[in-house]
Amino acid sequence: MIKKFVHIVFSNLKNAVGWKTNRKIIVFSVDDYGNVRLNSKEARKNMDEAGMEVFSRFDALDTLETKQDLEQLYEVLQSVKDKNGRHAVFTTFALPCNINFEKMESEDFQQFHFESLPETYFKLAIQQPEAYADAWQTWKIGIKKGLLKPQFHGREHINLNIFNQKLKVRDTQLLxxxxxKSYTSISDEQYPTMSCFAALDFWDVKENENLKPILIDGLNRFEEVFGYKSNYFTPPVFSIHKSLFPTLKSNGVQFIDLGLSRSEHQGFGRYKKSINFTGKQTNNGLTIMVRNVVFEPTEDRGIDWVNFTMKQIETSFRWNKPAIISSHRVNFCGHIDPENREKGLSTLKKLLQEIIKKWPDVEFMSADELGALVQKNK
Known part of the structure; x- marks a missing residue:
């Protein structure tokens, strides 16, 4: 009972401030697209036999999206239309680059090498054709139809500081x-301020100088891969230092996705707390956007995800706020376990049907479209 009360209070508090609108707007912000975490069922089996721990559902199920993943997602997104006749859309926060596993192996894993996302798909279409043949073309179809709107999530979903340190000492887990051909089930316990997957985490704040060219390169490669500049950025694991904001701004980013309550690392394990809200401006002119709804249908919390998410959307609309729904690709992955994809997509379909039924005047938007609306009417 107490837990439920706390959730209700928090749900209302997080919608009390920030940009408001009378329009009922739904945005799906979905992280991790384009990222190779787990290569295949065989790779997971090999790692299990080597004693590699499964720390989360990401380690167990999160794979680069297959042709089947995308096609079945498209069917669900097109199963509903809003008051303007528009289907639902996923803003896919995506990585344009991945580890070049083959090149690294050819050099006995001496140094980090990366490749573009189309190169990754080209290789996988040969290695695993049943899953990845024509998958990159399927991506392009989704973008053309307005079902997917990719935005920047970093060059790669890897903390290169940790990666290179582990590579240097020939860390068994990493190797x-x-x-x-995976990057998962790797411990980062010895790094108190960094995650293996948080590309912008650091120990000494001075390390951010080395991250600036990586961000710039990542944004340029995003444009090469997807055909347009990204103007919206979600940092991997939501972790970034404000010293990187000017680099983002000067390279075309207008909107940054940050948590409502944020602890920004100041270096050497010291943190500074801040509160964010949609429409808040940074000193560098970035518009902050805050996700206020959670939808993780394959995460086992013992809750009814449709009902749970609907209540969050209802609270958002009651406060005249857009519903920015946070999710992850792993919910819709079926390469390792098709039942995981079925569960995620069937729950998504039910959610979309309930949204249309309860709010016939709802509008589906991509995250950047909402951002532009916020900027225009602030």
Whole structure:
């Protein structure tokens, strides 16, 4: 009972401030697209046999989206239309680059190499044609139809500081993962301020100088891969230092996705707390956008995800706020376990049907479209 009360209070508090509108706007912000985490069922089996731990559902199920993943997602997104006749859309926060596993292996894993997302798909279409043949073309179809709107999520979903340190000492976990063309099930316990997957985490704040050219390169490669400049950025694991904001702004980013309550690392384990809201401006002119609804249908919390998410949307609309729904690709992955994809997509379909039924005047938008609306009417 207490837990439920706390959730209700928090749900209302997070919608009390920030940009408001009378329009009922739904945005799906979905992280991790384009990222190779787990290569295949065989790779997971090999890592299990090597004693590699499964720390989360991401380690167990999160794979680069297959042709089937995308096609079945498109069917669900097109199963509903809003008051303007528009289907639902996923803003896919995507990585334009991945580890070049083959090149690294050819050099006995001596140094980091990366490749573009189309190169990754080209290789996988040969190695695993049943899953990845024509998958990159399927991506392009989704973008053309307005079902997907990719935005920037970093160059790669890897903390290169940790990666290179582990590579140097020939870390067993890292090498086992790389030999299985994966980057998962790797411990970062010895790094108190960094995650293996948080590309912009650091120990000394001075390290951010080395991250600036990576961000710039990532944004340029995003444009090469997807055909347009990204103007919206979600940092991997929501972790970024404000010293990188000017680099984002000067390279075309207008909107940055940050948590409502944020602890920004100041270096050497010291943190500074801040509160964010949609429409808040940084000193550098970035518009902050805050997700206020959670939808993780394959995460086992013992809750009814449709009902749980509907209540969050209802609270958002009651406060005249757009519903910015946070989710992850892993919910819609079926390469390792088709039942995981079925569960995620069937729950998504039910959610979309309930949204249309309860709010016939709802409008589906991509995150950047909402951002432009916020900027125009602030």
């Amino acid at each position: 086992v993962a790389l030999k299985n």
